[in-house]
Amino acid sequence: MRELKYLNKYLFKYKWHLLLGTIFVILSNIFQIIPGLLVRDSIDLVVDNIRLYKSMEGTGVQDNFFKVFAFGILIYAGLILLMALLRGVFLYFVRQTLIVMSRLVEYDLKNEIFEHYQTLPLSFYRRNNTGDLMNRISEDVSRVRMYLGPAIMYGLTLITLFLMLIPFMFSISAKLTWYALSPLPLLSLSIFLVNNIIEKRSEEIQRHQSRLSTLVQEAFSGIRVLKSFNREAQSVEKFEKASDAYKHQSLKLTKMQSLFFPIIMGLVGISTILTVYAGSTEVINGNLTFGNIAEFIIYVNLLTWPVTSLGWTSSLVQRAEASQKRINEFLRTKTNITSEEDLIRDIKGKVEFRNVSFTYPDTGIKALKNISFVINPGESLAIIGTTGSGKSTVSNLVSRLYDVREGSILIDDVPITHYNLTSLRSQIGYVPQDVFLFSDTIFNNIGFGIKDPDQQRVIQAAKDADVYQNIIEFPQGFETRVGERGITLSGGQKQRVSIARAIVREPKILMLDDALSAVDTKTENNILNSMRRIMQGRTTIIISHRVSSAKLANRIVVLVDGFVVEEGSHDSLIERNGFYKDLYEKQVQMDEEEAKG
Known part of the structure; x- marks a missing residue:
């Protein structure tokens, strides 16, 4: 207990x-x-x-x-x-x-x-x-x-x-009471043992039910893959095996449950017989009446x-x-992410990393290694690098999803740990790499980050994210429900809705974590043209593996295996003939091949 x-x-x-x-x-x-x-x-x-x-x-x-x-x-x-x-x-x-x-x-x-x-x-x-x-x-x-x-x-x-x-x-009558109560401890013990077996078998059924549900969910979620690879028969066979195991466990439980009431009725019957026997002898001896026997039978049943x-x-x-x-x-x-001074105030948007190193506590992977940079209010910084270079870790640290143990992060020259968490995050617009949309209307998904979404603000955010035209083409427009995890939208549409959700808040700091990875070149250019206007007057961090997105920024930081290997403007980095130029030339070549195809 x-x-x-x-x-x-x-x-x-x-x-x-x-x-x-x-x-x-x-x-x-x-x-x-x-x-x-x-x-x-x-x-x-x-x-x-x-x-x-x-x-x-x-x-x-x-x-x-x-x-x-x-x-x-x-x-x-x-x-x-x-x-x-x-x-x-x-x-x-x-x-x-x-x-x-x-x-x-x-x-x-x-x-x-x-x-x-x-x-x-x-x-x-x-x-x-x-x-x-x-x-x-x-x-x-x-x-x-x-x-x-x-x-x-x-x-x-x-x-x-x-x-x-x-x-x-x-x-x-003490004698009659002892006779009447004698089978009850055995009854309680029997029910306890039977019930424990029933509980164990019920939990086993629950596990089989979970496996069956997971199998069905995967089959329905991946129905396109199943049909494409012609694996329907194998899927049915797996379901039949799982269903047969569930049936087997259910029958075992039913057999045990069938013992429950016979045990109760049998022991109650024994108690009644003993009560009648002992009561009859007491009546014959003149110690009790017939009414006492009936009374005790009622008490036993109670x-x-x-x-x-x-x-x-x-x-x-x-x-x-x-x-x-x-x-x-x-x-x-x-x-472990708490506010040291609970500071609540409007931020201007200056972001500074001072010798920051970071190791993920759950995996032990060291994502950032002694990096430093400064973004002044209203400026933009692009962080470029290949997969696993530590780009997304920067956005996680700015929004305090994690805290650093080595080095420090400052917002407006104040340690980030001093800010009230709610106040800080309410002034940050974040577009994550893995887009998540709620099973709700498009309007509510875009207006998710503000308390009372204004229709005009939501529409303008959709236009800025170049998704407005797609939305109004749906039969229900902004009231269209996107389904579980936004399944009714394409990958590019989901990313653009996610961008609209971030910018509708009119944040002081805007972070785009590979936000254009699922859109084509034409749509990317449309969004980038809109982003130029959106980025004016607010600090923007663009995290991407595509150089085309980085050209928007005032300054570019190139990360390789957690280290800053290059830093400067697009033109200055091209002139260096380093990692950035190689990446840029490869992506330009890929875009040209894609256009020809």
Whole structure:
């Protein structure tokens, strides 16, 4: 229960739900115990008066006696029915307090986890896969909820019922109580063992279900590849094998589940037989009445489900403990990207790298090695290099997705670590190398970075990114939904929408990380012409492996294996006959061949 202590703050927050739920559990138990007393008295009433009734046979008094006798039985029946109704009412209140409490805690816990996820650095997401993150906020929280709801509810029912009923049963007959209760520990142990097997097989089914879902998702996502390579038959064969394994596990689970109720009914039957046997001997000895036997049979049945649920509840607590441990692991993970002075102010856009070296903490790859440069407000810098040269790392560091450990980065001559993170990032427009669009409308994707997107600003951003014409040609224009990860758009359209999303914020610092890699030469030229206007008055960092994009910048930095090997303007670098000129000539030649083709 050590890990579950984390939830105590929520139990305290919803203490009135817990307190009222406990009161309602006690009241519902009272109203299910009272019918046993009423049944006992009604049976004893019948047994005690049946001989008297028969002795009046042939007399006029018998009919009057029967009416009084029947009316008494009717009153008992009415009281039993009333107790059942009152118990039902309070059981409803139990669920409206304890189960509602568990749902409220589930809501709070999911929000807390998701909010905590948002604070964690990019390195955290590189270390953990998406499926694991999703499982902790869905499956694990659901298991914790089962502890907070059903486990607590049935646990309270069991404890309060035992505290109320067992002493009462012993006060009537200790011998009969021992006989009646003797099979119940065996019942609880049996259910615990069976339920553990059921849980293990259920988890195995879940794993097979996940594999089946992954297989189907990959098949549907890659349907073009499947059809192109004529692999439909092999795909069906893989699905059949996975489906057969899922069926096999499901049948194993069904066989085990089929033992659940026979075990319950069998042991309850044994308890009833023992109660009748011991009760009969006590009746013969004159210590008990027939009503006591019926009363004890009712009590045994009352205790059956709480005792049965003990094994199930123990399993729920075990699963919740394991799930909360997994949740706590992430909640204890703290971000190392924090603000030292929480500085909030408008930035002008000066960016300076001073002897910056950077090694990715999750992979150990040293991406940057002692690089230095300065970009003054309103100027532009192009960072050129081949794949793996460390270009994208620069953008990650400027937007503080990572923090440097060697050297320093300054914005407007102030260490970047002094700025409030939200304030800093709100003044940066970033177009990532891997474009991600949300499953929403084009309008909302472009206006994603601003609180209340203005239609005119969104339209102008689309025009600047040279995607406006494509958008209005869609039947629904800006209200067109782009589908999951922007699947309905081409690669070039997605990149241009991503550019529009960055510039609609009117950022002080604009970073383009290989933003034109998926567009053709003509579209690239159109966007570059628009970018000249957009870049005026704002600091721009253009990260690219294509020299054509770099020509926009005032200055160019060439990275090779994390080192700055060349720096200067386009013309000055061409004159040096170095790495930049070789790259430029190769790309010009490729563009000419592409144009001829």
